[in-house]
Amino acid sequence: MSILLVGGAGFIGSNLATILLGKGERVVVADNLSRGNLEILTNHFSSDLFDFRNVDISDCDQCAKLFDEYASSEPFSEAWHLAANSDIPTGTLNPDIDFKDTFCSTFQLLKCMRDYGVLKLNFASSSAIYGDLGDSKISENSGPLLPISNYGAMKLASEAICSAAGESFLEFVNIFRFPNVVGVPATHGVILDFFEKLKRTPNQLQVLGNGFQQKAYLHVTDLISAMLFVRENQDNFARINPLNIGPIDEGVQVRWIAERLVERIGRDISIEYGTENRGWVGDVPRFYYSVDKLTKLGWKPSLNSEQAIIKAIDEIAIQEEILSR
Numbered sequence: 001m002s003i004l005l006v007g008g009a010g011f012i013g014s015n016l017a018t019i020l021l022g023k024g025e026r027v028v029v030a031d032n033l034s035r036g037n038l039e040i041l042t043n044h045f046s047s048d049l050f051d052f053r054n055v056d057i058s059d060c061d062q063c064a065k066l067f068d069e070y071a072s073s074e075p076f077s078e079a080w081h082l083a084a085n086s087d088i089p090t091g092t093l094n095p096d097i098d099f100k101d102t103f104c105s106t107f108q109l110l111k112c113m114r115d116y117g118v119l120k121l122n123f124a125s126s127s128a129i130y131g132d133l134g135d136s137k138i139s140e141n142s143g144p145l146l147p148i149s150n151y152g153a154m155k156l157a158s159e160a161i162c163s164a165a166g167e168s169f170l171e172f173v174n175i176f177r178f179p180n181v182v183g184v185p186a187t188h189g190v191i192l193d194f195f196e197k198l199k200r201t202p203n204q205l206q207v208l209g210n211g212f213q214q215k216a217y218l219h220v221t222d223l224i225s226a227m228l229f230v231r232e233n234q235d236n237f238a239r240i241n242p243l244n245i246g247p248i249d250e251g252v253q254v255r256w257i258a259e260r261l262v263e264r265i266g267r268d269i270s271i272e273y274g275t276e277n278r279g280w281v282g283d284v285p286r287f288y289y290s291v292d293k294l295t296k297l298g299w300k301p302s303l304n305s306e307q308a309i310i311k312a313i314d315e316i317a318i319q320e321e322i323l324s325r
């Protein structure tokens with residue numbers, strides 16, 4: 001049996017692949033490389049436990065061909081669905097991208113899972129499904145669920161079909177609602193965005209929005225430890241299991257991140273802020289998560305939001321230095 005990891009050539013998926021392989025699991029990464037990168041999987045190609053398939057999972061035929069290929073030799077024991085358009089502004093400009101990569105990917109994957117009897121699903125959802133709930137501490141029961149981005153809308157629609165599949169054929173479905181996740185290999189996100197801006201304007205950092213946006217940040221290692229904690233304690237969770245994963249604190253402001261990054265670079269850089277309380281259409285100015293469901297069962301993050309950001313700034317600085325050589 002092998003684990004199907006869809007979107008495994010991206011930031012979080014590649015980290016998950018490394019951890020699962022380290023545990024001796026067989027892993028098949030399916031990714032269309034629209035936003036992922038084959039180079040970040042290079043270390044795994046020599047492993048007998050690892051396979052990669054260039055597949056667009058939102059395409060019915062390509063998805064079925066993948067399941068068919070493995071059905072007779074090493075059928076999938078479970079699926080991890082991390083493929084999506086992870087870039088909110090891109091989906092605002094062109095909603096077709098969110099529809100295809102975020103929603104249809106889930107739809108086609110579920111159809112094949114039903115047809116080929118793969119009954120365990122771990123789905124990467126997002127805090128974006130909650131929309132803008134203001135200053136309230138957000139639990140899994142918070143609402144109304146009114147996403148403010150196409151991305152959030154397609155994640156919520158994906159959750160809905162995961163839930164329906166949970167009712168009709170899945171053994172379980174974990175619907176993991178991620179916060180902002182940081183670390184390497186960074187493919188997007190605020191820290192990478194700042195580094196990229198500084199390549200274009202080395203002495204000036206333009207921040208989107210007024211910098212008072214405040215969000216919860218989790219390091220990717222903690223995110224994966226939480227998901228694997230759930231996997232190991234599956235019996236303690238409901239069969240259809242929506243779950244916030246995040247730090248225990250109230251998050252950090254974007255201006256704090258900009259200041260730490262400038263300190264890390266150690267150069268005279270002026271930080272310039274916009275006037276709006278959000279950076280782009282669909283940006284939630286503040287969210288504050290309750291992760292009680294997880295912590296009550298014994299999981300704790302090793303880093304808080306500030307520590308996760310500091311660690312990720314260091315890691316991404318090194319990534320960017322290496323890439324620029």
Ligand SMILES: NC(=O)c1ccc[n+]([C@@H]2O[C@H](COP(=O)([O-])OP(=O)(O)OC[C@H]3O[C@@H](n4cnc5c(N)ncnc54)[C@H](O)[C@@H]3O)[C@@H](O)[C@H]2O)c1
Pocket residue numbers: 006007008009010011012013030031032033034035036037055056057058059081082083084085086100101105124125126127178179180181182187188189
């Ligand atoms: N990084 C975060 O802060 C964050 C926060 C909330 C939720 N998430 C979710 O977690 C998941 C992983 O995020 P990430 O940060 O690693 O993003 P990422 O963009 O680095 O990875 C997504 C991967 O999915 C692949 N992909 C996209 N469409 C595909 C398709 N149709 N078929 C096959 N592969 C496809 C991309 O090529 C990429 O490798 C995504 O679903 C994302 O929405 C991430």
